[in-house]
Amino acid sequence: MKKLLFLFSLVFFSLNSFTEKKLTIVSFGGAYGDAQKKHMVDPYVKKTNTRIVFESYSGGIAEIKAQVYSGNVLWDVVDIETVDLERACSEGLLEVFPFNQLPNGEDGVAANDDFFPDALSNECAVGNMYWTILYAYNEKTLINNSADKYKPSTIADFFDEKKYPGKRALRKRPQVNLEWALLADGVPVADVYTVLSTDEGQKRAFNKLDSIKNSLIWFDSWSQAPQLLNDGGAIMVQSANGRIYSAIKKDSKPFVMVWDGHVYDLDGWAIVKGSKNKESAIDFINFSTGTIPLSGMQDVAYGPTRKSASSYLSDAVKNQLPSSHLKVGLKASSDFWSDYGESLGEKFNEWLLK
């Protein structure tokens, strides 16, 4: 019995010493999570022997808030969308990140000049990729009623039921949908958020959505988008570009992405306030936002946030990155959505119920 106890304690203590350096990293899973694991997490584990728990969540700041408020911080590093980052940082839910420790680019350029300004614009996070929301159609199921057999190429086409009859799928939330409604209604890209902050502008956006309400399908998770396009549930879907890209590339689906009016945004790595492993969290972020790990995000067609990474991108993928289509795109405004996210969320639900 004593011997057994001794053995147990031996195992226990040795396990304990292994787990000493441990880091919990939380991101969005799916193909994106796989790419991060391959290019950021695994190389870091190899280099430093840190034990990493890599989990996924579905965004939002509720879990971070709950952990910080209860004083039981389980997550160290989170991949956070800028919309949420703005709020989380200004509410003191995240640590301020020491930008001065970020390593130089692979070409020797100082981090401050190497990163795009957007990537370091918030004091709590380091941008780790550009992604975008666009719409895609299925070449096989698309029906074109108009005399000229143009393929859909603009946001207005998405709202044109006569030309392209059939269901369209959007994510069930006001974000991006209201921006698109205004763009399709003729509002110039630069004015979208100004118009949308007025009552008339909001009405205008909902009216435009109303014009195709009967052909709209709503989904709750990005993974449903390529699915709907594939099985004919919808002829056009709103999607994160990476998911359509991997459906085309990996599964050879007849999908086509339409870049007009795409709404792009950044994700960033941030450290949860009160993390018990702050030092290794900083170390991980410094490592994973290096030129080489960042360029690995091209696996899922998400753009790097460092200029130096562009020389590591394959030519085939360059044209599929949000950064190659900035001219026709709109940068998602985190300020706008932290101002109007809740009130438009209510109005959106009211409109759905009509």
Added chain:
Amino acid sequence: MPSVILNSEEILRSKKAIRRKKQIMFLFAAPLLVFIVVSFIIPIASMLYRSVYHPVVAELLPDTIVVLNSWDETNDTLPDDEVVAVFSRELHLLAHERKSGSVAEEINRIVPGSASLIKSTARNFKKVTLEQLPISHAELVEVNIKWSDKKIWRAIKASGIVFTDNFYLTALDLKRNASGDVQTRDTQVYVKLYIKSLKLALYITLLSIVIGYPLAYYLVTIPTRTANILMICVLLPFWTSLLVRTTSWIALLQTNGVINSMLQYIHIINEPIEMLYTQFATIISMIHILLPFMVLPLYSVMKNIDPSYMRAALSLGAKPLPAFMRIYMPMTMSGLAAGSLLVFIISIGYYITPALVGGTDGQMISNIIAFHMQSSNNWELAAALGSLLLLIILIMYAIYDRIVGVSNIKLG
């Protein structure tokens, strides 16, 4: 016969024994009790408390709230310059502690669009010294013109109230106007959602009865062996994960799904029917999930009904239908009551299934509670909405008790 009278020592001993027994019984129940208190009563109580107790702004801007209290907001003037001085000092401090975002979010709830105003002002203050902070409206308006809006000062004052019924008002689509009267809000959403959720739960309960009652009746009339096999079929949904069941309905119902392809193949229809993302899809998949809750109590009650009652009624000359309605049916009421209650209460709080298969119609009150918990971070409103839902269920339960009698409910 000599009466048995215990002496005092014996009484004491027996009392002790009873107490001991009680203690042991309590120990047996203790783990469950602790579990219920920790996982059920405490969270619900804290949720109820959160829906009325709201100290954020009062804690972060204590002095501003105090000086604002002397301002009469029904009057058409801005608060005194003193308020500006106090407010600037406190916001300056919050900016340094990185807490201005919490205040901004609270005020933004009352005046949408003011979050960026407060945050940008806080960023501005962070860069200057205490002496350079604005001390009058004229100076504050220079930082941002929007500060001349009385609405924002009114909002700051209103959000400083620690115990508030505002979240309940919002949950009922009501609000308080500037002079303190209750009126309807511009956005009407929550009451509609409550009604919609109740309606849907009612449909599902009624349809479950229509499907479940004959099924349970059939199960008790056939030989036990066959009944057992069929029972497994009824229970099968229980053993499958909820998400698997829901997604298999998607596969069945979608535009080019199993049902549509089959109907087209045998030329019953030419064009696929839209079934997925409709209320029909929600109802059918929820009935599939909840049917066992109806069948099981019904089955166990019917199993114990002596078939000779029906035979007696028939042999005494009753027609089959009246015999069934007046003899058999009343005896199954307890099972029916239990099944209906279970199905109704479970379906009113459901949200994954409606969200996945219901499309536009799939928006339930529970979805909006989740929205306020997860994305808008308005936990107070989520708590108020949840408490109201709980209250509605309790009221329904009370009505139900009046009509059916809870003591009549039999789960098996």
